[in-house]
Each structure stands twice: as C-alpha cells, then as structure tokens.
Amino acid sequence: MICKMGYTSDHGGTLEKKAAAIHRAVFTIDTHTDTPMRLMQKGFDLSVRHDPHTDYSKSDFPRMKEGGMDGVFFAVFVSQGPRTAEGNEKVRQKAVSIFDTIHAVVGRNHALAELVVSPEHLQKIKKEGRRAVFIGIENGYAIGKDLSLISTYYLRGARYITLCHTKNNDLCDSSTDTIEHNGLSQFGYEAVQEMNHVGMMVDVSHISDKSVKDVLAFTKAPVIASHSCSKAICNNPRNLSDDLLKAIARNGGVVQMCILSDYVKAPAPNPARDSARAAVRKKYHDFDGLSEDEMKVARDEWNKINDRFPQKLATVSDVADHIDHMVKVAGISHVGIGTDFDGGGGVEGCFDVSEMGNITLELVRRGYSENDLRKIWGGNLIRVMKKTAKVAWQYQLHCRCSK
Numbered sequence: 001m002i003c004k005m006g007y008t009s010d011h012g013g014t015l016e017k018k019a020a021a022i023h024r025a026v027f028t029i030d031t032h033t034d035t036p037m038r039l040m041q042k043g044f045d046l047s048v049r050h051d052p053h054t055d056y057s058k059s060d061f062p063r064m065k066e067g068g069m070d071g072v073f074f075a076v077f078v079s080q081g082p083r084t085a086e087g088n089e090k091v092r093q094k095a096v097s098i099f100d101t102i103h104a105v106v107g108r109n110h111a112l113a114e115l116v117v118s119p120e121h122l123q124k125i126k127k128e129g130r131r132a133v134f135i136g137i138e139n140g141y142a143i144g145k146d147l148s149l150i151s152t153y154y155l156r157g158a159r160y161i162t163l164c165h166t167k168n169n170d171l172c173d174s175s176t177d178t179i180e181h182n183g184l185s186q187f188g189y190e191a192v193q194e195m196n197h198v199g200m201m202v203d204v205s206h207i208s209d210k211s212v213k214d215v216l217a218f219t220k221a222p223v224i225a226s227h228s229c230s231k232a233i234c235n236n237p238r239n240l241s242d243d244l245l246k247a248i249a250r251n252g253g254v255v256q257m258c259i260l261s262d263y264v265k266a267p268a269p270n271p272a273r274d275s276a277r278a279a280v281r282k283k284y285h286d287f288d289g290l291s292e293d294e295m296k297v298a299r300d301e302w303n304k305i306n307d308r309f310p311q312k313l314a315t316v317s318d319v320a321d322h323i324d325h326m327v328k329v330a331g332i333s334h335v336g337i338g339t340d341f342d343g344g345g346g347v348e349g350c351f352d353v354s355e356m357g358n359i360t361l362e363l364v365r366r367g368y369s370e371n372d373l374r375k376i377w378g379g380n381l382i383r384v385m386k387k388t389a390k391v392a393w394q395y396q397l398h399c400r401c402s403k
Helices: 014-025 061-066 085-108 119-127 148-155 186-198 209-218 242-251 271-283 292-308 316-330 357-365 370-402
Strands: 029-033 071-077 113-115 131-138 158-162 201-203 224-228 254-257 335-337
Touching (some): 014 370, 029 335, 061 131, 119 131, 186 209, 186 370, 209 242, 254 316, 271 292, 335 370, 357 370
Parallel strands (some): 029 071, 113 131, 158 201
C-alpha cells in the first residue's frame, strides 16, 4: 500500500510501518472523485483493477482496497450549459441518469461497497472490508431554477452540492469566470437556505471569493470545500486565500486538499500542450452536450495529448506543503482530502487511489500524529456532516412546533 514510488525511511522501515498502521486504523474518506464519468462509459467495471497508465482510470474498488481508502464521494458532475428552461431540463435528466448509474453499480457490487448517506455505519462497513460510497453533486446547475430538486437529490443520496463549476450559473459566480452576480445571486441565497433546511452540505470549491464570503455570512451550517488548495502556496484562482481559510475555520467547516497537479504547483510553461488542449476543447465545445460515443472520441484525443506532451507533476511532498500551510492557518480540525481523481487529480507518488498511503507516510514523516490523521482523513468531514444534519433537524423541529 505504501512506498510504491520509492519513499524510504532513515529508520529501517519503522516509519513506513508506523504510517501503514495509522493508515489502516483511521477511517479514510476522499470527498471528491469524478469516477461516475467512467461509470457512464459502456463496459467500465468498477470491480476490476484498472491501470491508470493504459486506460487512465484513477479509481476502482480493488485499488481503493490497495490504497487503504475506506470511503469516497462520487460526484454527479454536470458541465455548465444553457441557463434556459430547455437547458435546465436537459441537465436534470443528465443528473438523474448519473444517480441511476451510481445506484446500479454500487448495488451490483454489494459485496465490495455500500451506498452511504450518514456516518453512523462507517466503522461496520470498514470492519466488513467494504468501501463506503457517498454521493455529491458538482455544479448547482443540476438544480436549474427549481429549489425542490435539492430535496429530490438529497433523497437520492446526495450530501453536498458544489454551487458552481468553471462558469457562472444562476446561483453564483465562479472563480474562473467574469463577475455576474457579484457573489451569490438571490436564487443562490435561497438555495443555500434550502440546503441548510434539507441537510445538504454547501460546497464552496470552484466558486468566487465573493461567493464564498456571501455563503459564510449567510449559512447556518458549516461548509466544505470538497477539493481545494491553498492560494498562498499556489496562486491559482481555484485555490483559497488565507483569509478564506480562516473564515471557513470560524464557520466550523473543512477544506479538503485537492491533488490536481495544476492547483498544487504552478506548471512549467508548455505552449504546445496548452495549444493542443485548447484545440480539443474548442473542437468538442468544452465537452458539453456530447453523446457517449462523441465523449469517448474526445476523451481519447485528450489522453493522446497528455501522452504526447507529458506534464511534470507536483509531488506528494508538494501536497503536504499545502496541508502544512492550511493546518497552520485554519487549524488541524478544518483540513481534509478530496483528490479530484478521474477529473484530473493525481500527483507523483499519488497518481491513483492505490497510492493514497503515501500521503499518510509523508505527513507522518512531518510529525503528524494518529489523531491528526484521523481528523484529516475523515474525522473533520464527518463532524461537518453531523452538524449539517443537526441544523436541518433543528429547523424541521422548529417548523413542526410552529404549526
């Protein structure tokens, strides 16, 4: 599980043994993977071990076991499309189809995994040697302008909604788009309130700094950033400033460290690669509205570019630098891990889920205790889940008492 990339110890393996024991003992949760995009492909079998260097898949149940990963959030990801009645209905149908697929795949693999909606039975699942599968929604575009879909998706198992993706939507401004709402829109405030009422965690990854501030000033429940890094360490608009890290800590929330290399460490200039990738994005309309066959062709072209122009990846040590900084700024109780596997995530030393133990090893090398790692790997996220559910219960109790 650990040291696949040649990490060594000055103590004859003692450090590796200690890290491996901690990694086995704690409950490990990855709060963001785009693996459902793989599940939507014909013939992809989550129960079979795949090779990330040949079919580019970063996660499956056998490799989760190898990497000591106990739980994972599968993202119901929808790319931003037209903000029209027709576009909203189309994206709703796409989201429902992804939910259906996740439920079907996990159902077929009951011996290996179980769909989970609350933390209560996680230790039982771990003892049984199975994986816990949670669901999150990436991009609030999936609700269109219909607040009732929040409870609909909650009942289907979703436990967070990332308010937007790389483009603005009807809820808020994105960190990588122009200013439209100057933060949350009026509908965005209504959506956050409904998420609080239902018990759905609000995910602030991808949203603009002003949108994050608006959420934090309004929400009654702690927030998560399901896959974000430190802007002080890597100045990318997707990352969070120290002020926002502190604000999320004051809110009681948690920032889940992302291991998508470009967010971890600024990439070296590679104009040929950038140009080729931009051409594929343009050719396939930024991968929006493609049929399954078209998506397969587009994905193959994209992967060939990565093969032709290999990127020098950030390392596990670089990931740990972010974690060190976030812990220093926000505190040990407000940091977690969300890899973005199958959505671009992967660094040298932790290229796929089978190598997740290397993060634990690096943190143990830096002096993190078992209790620290228990918090980072899942304890902090579980606390936020429980608090979010409590806020919803209190609201529902108030509503009943007011009648």
